[in-house]
Amino acid sequence: MKPGKTITRAWCVELQQELSITAARREYFSQEPPRQRFEFLCSSEACRAQGVKVTGVRYDVKPQDNPTFVAAHFRANPHYQHQPDCEWVEEDEAVDEPDEASSDPQQRLRQARRKLDDNIDVFDPTLRQAVKEPALTAPAGHAAAPREAAPVDALKEPAAPRYSETRTSNLERLVDFYRQARAELPEDDFKQLTLRVAGQGEVALRSYFRHIKYAQPGENQRVLYGGGLLDDKRYGKGFKFQFFDRLEGKRVTLYVSPAQMQAYRSSRYIEELLSHAGEVKFFTLYALGKLVQSPSGKSFSLEVDDLRHLAIVLGPPKDGDAAP
Structure with a gap:
């Protein structure tokens, strides 16, 4: 059977675990080149027992922010049939056909979500204890050896329920969505x-993201975002960003x-972006x-305790440069 639902997770053979496409991207760029x-x-x-493959795209x-947005996603491999009880195969009841003129808000919402390559219903910002381990490495032409069971747990998102609700604690995945x-x-x-x-209840997706210039000092309980530049000066493996926009007329840095970089198991991925x-x-x-306002009161610092609560997106390439 062919999947009718959006495939949001797949089993990675090399890592021997289930990944979202966002986690797959992080793991891919955590490899030593050539990847x-x-x-x-x-x-x-x-399906996995029958060797049913799916394709990871992009x-x-x-x-990166580009005029034409193309999301990384999984898609069904046309050469493989899925089992009838596969979680990505539609149930027997009829699927709502797109109806742009529908006046039912819930139906419009379902139709809107079906257009996307991922679907997140619940976000839990609570982080489990992470364990630092070497990132995936493999010689050219050889698959990486599967990791032991215990370290793999450090990579995994909370187990997703096998029904329509999609839950994640991965900030970067939420940002992609x-x-x-x-x-x-x-x-x-x-x-x-x-x-x-989690801990807040239901909010509009757009209201959970707040531009830095509209933020408030202290805790915001929102994803704060904004454009900025990386300081030329590096602090060993550390780094500093300065946002373009100001808060209360004062500059904001991160x-x-x-x-923090040493403790973060995906630090190579961040280095690749930087x-x-x-x-x-x-x-x-x-x-x-x-x-947090500086002691002098002249600036603010956006303090992130865990780098799993930071997502970095490349801006458009400079004139004449190809996209990374």
Whole structure:
């Protein structure tokens, strides 16, 4: 059978675990060059036992703001049939046909979500304890050896329920979902998208993202975002961004210490993004953190306790430069 639902997770053969496409991208760029693409099987056990493959698309392309937005995603491999009980195969009841004129808000919302390559219903910003481990490495032409069971748990998102609700604690995945929805959905449909946030309840997706210039000092309980530049000065493995926009007329920075980079298991992925500082016009940062005023009162610092609460998107390339 052919899947009718959007495939949001797949089993990575090399890592021996289930990944979202966002996690696959992070793992891909955490490899030492030359990087090897991954092989993916269907996340349903019955399909996986039959070797049913799915295809990962654009997970080997860094996240970047471009005039034409193309999301990384999984898609069904046309050469494989899925099992009847596969989680991505539609149930027997009829699927709502697109009806742009529908006056039913819930039907319009379902139709809008079906247009996207991912679907997030619940976001839980609570992070489990992470364990630092070496990133995936493999010699050219060889698949990486599967990791032991215990370290793999450090990579995994919370187990997803096997029904329509999609839950994640991966901020970068939420950012990808938000960026695609904002870029591709009609404005009225985008405004209708909601998100349940653990500890907060249901909010409009767009209201959970707050531009840095509209933020408040202290905790915001929102994803703060804005464009900025990377300081030329590096602090060992650490780095500092300065946002373009000001808060209360004061400049805003985000500093990541060498110790934070050392503790973060995907630090090589961040380094890969930062390596394009000379090729892009700016970066866009998305973060869950606290805005702290400097002792002098002349600036603010956006403090992020865990780098899993920071997502970096490349800006458009400088004139004459090719996209990374």
